[in-house]
Amino acid sequence: MYQFDWEVFWQYLNPFTALQNPLIRDGLIVTIVVSILAQLLGVILGLFAALGKTSRFMPLKFLDTAFGEALSGKRLAYELLESVAGFAPLKLVADVYVWYFRGTPLLVQMMLLFFGLGVTHIFDFPDIVIGSIVIKGAIQAGFLALGINEGAYMAEIVRAGIEAIDTGQMEAAKSLGMTYGTAMRRIVLPQAAKVIIPPLGNEFNNMMKTTSLMSVISAADLFFGFTQVNARLFQPFEIFIAASLYYLTLTTIWDFFQRMIESSLGERKATDQPVGFFQRVLGTAPQVRAGGH
Amino acid sequence: MAFDHRPHAAEIVPEETVVQFEHVHKYFGRLHVLNDINLRVCKNEVLVVIGPSGSGKSTLLRSINHLEKINSGRLLVNGHLIGYREVNGKLLEAPEKEIAAQRMNVGMVFQRFNLFPHLTALENIIEAPLVVRHTPRDQAIAEGEHLLERVGLSDKRDSYPNKLSGGQQQRIAIARALAMKPLLMLFDEPTSALDPEMIGEVLEVMKELAGEMTMIVVSHEMGFSRAAADRIIFMDEGRIIEDTTPDELYSNPREERTKAFLSKILH
Numbered sequence: 001m002y003q004f005d006w007e008v009f010w011q012y013l014n015p016f017t018a019l020q021n022p023l024i025r026d027g028l029i030v031t032i033v034v035s036i037l038a039q040l041l042g043v044i045l046g047l048f049a050a051l052g053k054t055s056r057f058m059p060l061k062f063l064d065t066a067f068g069e070a071l072s073g074k075r076l077a078y079e080l081l082e083s084v085a086g087f088a089p090l091k092l093v094a095d096v097y098v099w100y101f102r103g104t105p106l107l108v109q110m111m112l113l114f115f116g117l118g119v120t121h122i123f124d125f126p127d128i129v130i131g132s133i134v135i136k137g138a139i140q141a142g143f144l145a146l147g148i149n150e151g152a153y154m155a156e157i158v159r160a161g162i163e164a165i166d167t168g169q170m171e172a173a174k175s176l177g178m179t180y181g182t183a184m185r186r187i188v189l190p191q192a193a194k195v196i197i198p199p200l201g202n203e204f205n206n207m208m209k210t211t212s213l214m215s216v217i218s219a220a221d222l223f224f225g226f227t228q229v230n231a232r233l234f235q236p237f238e239i240f241i242a243a244s245l246y247y248l249t250l251t252t253i254w255d256f257f258q259r260m261i262e263s264s265l266g267e268r269k270a271t272d273q274p275v276g277f278f279q280r281v282l283g284t285a286p287q288v289r290a291g292g293h
Numbered sequence: 294m295a296f297d298h299r300p301h302a303a304e305i306v307p308e309e310t311v312v313q314f315e316h317v318h319k320y321f322g323r324l325h326v327l328n329d330i331n332l333r334v335c336k337n338e339v340l341v342v343i344g345p346s347g348s349g350k351s352t353l354l355r356s357i358n359h360l361e362k363i364n365s366g367r368l369l370v371n372g373h374l375i376g377y378r379e380v381n382g383k384l385l386e387a388p389e390k391e392i393a394a395q396r397m398n399v400g401m402v403f404q405r406f407n408l409f410p411h412l413t414a415l416e417n418i419i420e421a422p423l424v425v426r427h428t429p430r431d432q433a434i435a436e437g438e439h440l441l442e443r444v445g446l447s448d449k450r451d452s453y454p455n456k457l458s459g460g461q462q463q464r465i466a467i468a469r470a471l472a473m474k475p476l477l478m479l480f481d482e483p484t485s486a487l488d489p490e491m492i493g494e495v496l497e498v499m500k501e502l503a504g505e506m507t508m509i510v511v512s513h514e515m516g517f518s519r520a521a522a523d524r525i526i527f528m529d530e531g532r533i534i535e536d537t538t539p540d541e542l543y544s545n546p547r548e549e550r551t552k553a554f555l556s557k558i559l560h
Contacts (some may be wrong), residue, residue, distance in 0.1 A: 003495075062385055062386075066383070106296065117346035166407070168403060168405055168407035168408065169407060171360055171403070171407065172403060172407035172408075172409070172466075173409075173421075174360065174393070174396060174476070175358055175396055175399070175400070175419035175470070176396070176397070176420070176425060176469070176470070176473055177393050177394065177396045177397035177421060177425040177473060178389060178393060178421065178425055179389050179393045180389060182424055182425070186420065186424055187409055187420075190411050191409075191410065191411050206361075229513065242420075
């Protein structure tokens, strides 16, 4: 019968003792900072990809007007012209980006980015030194892979948010003399944000756990710290339970923030029941719907 | 021309054309929504457009600020081609910025109001003056408050659209369009989405406006047409079937199609 080693378990669960180990302390910092930055990069890339996906920018559209009449009798030629004139380069770039990064494993993307670019010397990921802090190449590659991959998922979320907004909003903004860009920035995106923020919270929850994949390219994140400890002690049951509880703590703290943000987005209805502590923690509290329009 | 039903109205200036359609055609796929439209609207004229659903009346209105693209013909607002440039006799769509600049002069009121729900009544009104015209904030607010007073909603200055009734929302939408100081106002079925008791308050605002500026109104409100319109056109299957005065059209329609349509809407 397996003898559970409570002493080791407690040593690596209790932050006061566990964080004395620099591998775990620095790993925790790396996990938090990389999660936030990669999510930020993902949101930015996702925003641009979503704008690209919804873009109707067709630089060859003039061909339609120029040759449409002449070819209107010839069906095949006309259809060819239509498809050439309808070429939307921004949409194409965005579609390919989302297609590739959602359609291939993050782990493969990370390996490709770090080892692939390294071995070809396209980019070697040299360490970045800022004062006394050294940011290892593996961490940079991990951050980039996580952010670029996240951008592909955020693109779909932002696009859904934009498409949830009534087209009348864009028409009204245009009728007041706003360009597409101004209308997007001032009218559509502020409303889409309400739709985007709840799934964005889930994405960040996911991100904090997915950073653990970085350890396969030897980026010294939280999980890497625990694997190193385990390599020395070989007590995987105790150590990985402790590790899992660190991640659980991070995601639970984030859940609090997410609920705060979401409830500040919509007005509370007077009929809402007060929400207790455990309801909040366990997520069984009635959801407050964002105010409609 | 007699406009005795509009005693205080600004004089129509027949020599000043605000909107001109010349042989305008528009297709949705195979559907010929606008079929050889020729129409001239003068300064300070109030034109009402009626017709069965699918007759092209909304498309006609929406093409005036290029929310719908036309396929052929020429459409001019204040003497300038709208949405297009003429190059070697061909129409090429104008750059976006140019279209946006043209739209500043054409106010539009929608059937479903389309107020910006994340902005208060006043913010809705001053948004475009601030970001499009770059009006100084103080001036925009002062003008916005004046417009709120004009549509009788000064007390709703800081309310969000979801706290306003349909009639109030539409009055704010009218004020929002007016804030850009347009040459011309377009109304696309402005009272069709309203509860009956709220139609009057919106029509009241529109009637007052009718004395002051050029308006094109798609609406089946006979009361409004008779009280405020100088001219009315009846459209069917993408064509203008009748073009006359409201009194004439309602009491003495010439065409069979007009008679059939009127008998349906007048019960």
